Amino acid sequence: MIRLVLAAALLFGSAAAGAAEVPEFHLAIQDHAFQPAELKVPAGVKVKLVVANRDAAPEEFESTEFNREKIVLPNSSTSVYVGPLKPGSYRFFGDFHPDTAQGRLIAE
Amino acid sequence: MPGVALLVFREVLEAALIISIVCAATRGVRGRGFYVAAGIALGLLGAIVVALGAGAIAELASGSGQELFNAGVLLAAVVMIGWHVVWMSRHARELARHMGAVGQAVKAGSSSLTLLLAVIALAVLREGSEVVLFLYSMAMGGIGAAGLIGGIALGVGCGVLLGFALYFGLLRIPLRHFFSATNAMLVLLAAGLASGAARFLLQANRLPALGEQLWDTSWLLSNGSLAGKTLGVLVGYDASPAGIQLAFYAVTLLVLLGGMRWAARPAAPARTEAASTRGVAPARP
Numbered sequence: 001m002i003r004l005v006l007a008a009a010l011l012f013g014s015a016a017a018g019a020a021e022v023p024e025f026h027l028a029i030q031d032h033a034f035q036p037a038e039l040k041v042p043a044g045v046k047v048k049l050v051v052a053n054r055d056a057a058p059e060e061f062e063s064t065e066f067n068r069e070k071i072v073l074p075n076s077s078t079s080v081y082v083g084p085l086k087p088g089s090y091r092f093f094g095d096f097h098p099d100t101a102q103g104r105l106i107a108e
Numbered sequence: 109m110p111g112v113a114l115l116v117f118r119e120v121l122e123a124a125l126i127i128s129i130v131c132a133a134t135r136g137v138r139g140r141g142f143y144v145a146a147g148i149a150l151g152l153l154g155a156i157v158v159a160l161g162a163g164a165i166a167e168l169a170s171g172s173g174q175e176l177f178n179a180g181v182l183l184a185a186v187v188m189i190g191w192h193v194v195w196m197s198r199h200a201r202e203l204a205r206h207m208g209a210v211g212q213a214v215k216a217g218s219s220s221l222t223l224l225l226a227v228i229a230l231a232v233l234r235e236g237s238e239v240v241l242f243l244y245s246m247a248m249g250g251i252g253a254a255g256l257i258g259g260i261a262l263g264v265g266c267g268v269l270l271g272f273a274l275y276f277g278l279l280r281i282p283l284r285h286f287f288s289a290t291n292a293m294l295v296l297l298a299a300g301l302a303s304g305a306a307r308f309l310l311q312a313n314r315l316p317a318l319g320e321q322l323w324d325t326s327w328l329l330s331n332g333s334l335a336g337k338t339l340g341v342l343v344g345y346d347a348s349p350a351g352i353q354l355a356f357y358a359v360t361l362l363v364l365l366g367g368m369r370w371a372a373r374p375a376a377p378a379r380t381e382a383a384s385t386r387g388v389a390p391a392r393p
Contacts, residue, residue, distance in 0.1 A: 079171055
């Protein structure tokens, strides 16, 4: 058990140290829609999604397929770490405006 | 209005399921109604405060404030539930002597009622703050008052209805097994909440994934579906979990079950180990 904890601590450290090298990808929310609606990211590596909300209303960036959810306040941006994902297409949406705020992350 | 009702329903449902389990676990305790109502009221108050402070929270920890806050709330609930079930186990022996006397069983429960009040408050706070921000967003979009109020009423109504359905379903469990059943449900609930906390920490890149998407059962039951969401709350179901979520889930299960067994030993000392759910290896008895 102690060994497990040590291993976990080491991994925690390495994950924090590796944070700077994560590639960034940008998404914007405007008029309750994503721009771009389809975003390509590399498969097999962790990526940082920077979601900018240009609307005056808060939005929740969410994906049940790559398992993320985060509130994006009006006229501000936030970041969400995703993956490493297997190659494929993953739906994401704005939970507050799902009628228009729909998008896909293409991992390849 | 349907959009409002749907989102409100989903958030209310999550809180309602947790409240139902807590209500069942405190069946018959005197003053329980007051505690539950107080928990909900505190949670609603907290939800408004959190929603108002969303900007400040978002800025914290170089943009990871929201994740750390959510993970903190979830882990706090895990600790409180853990404390309660271990405490219940410690008193199971004396309760057994009064088998059938519900009053006795729940007298024991009342001591940790405050903890469960906090669990309710935290659940309402977490889901409620999202609803508040959503409603604000809707109001800005120019939805009419009728649509807003109608949507809220419909969403809250349906969510509460399902919560009651679970509660009355649980009440049908024979008394002899009742508190074992509610304890088991609390343990699974706690494990699921811990897994959720791990997911938030992973989203903020504060923990290693230990393997992303270990498997994918979304073809069978997706996280977005009603059943998937319900099971997500009740037992921590996740269609494609990361390794770290499993680790948090398993450690919580082991610590709580171990703690319950340890506490149930004859002449057990009055200590609990419920605090060790933060990814620390369980001290097995």
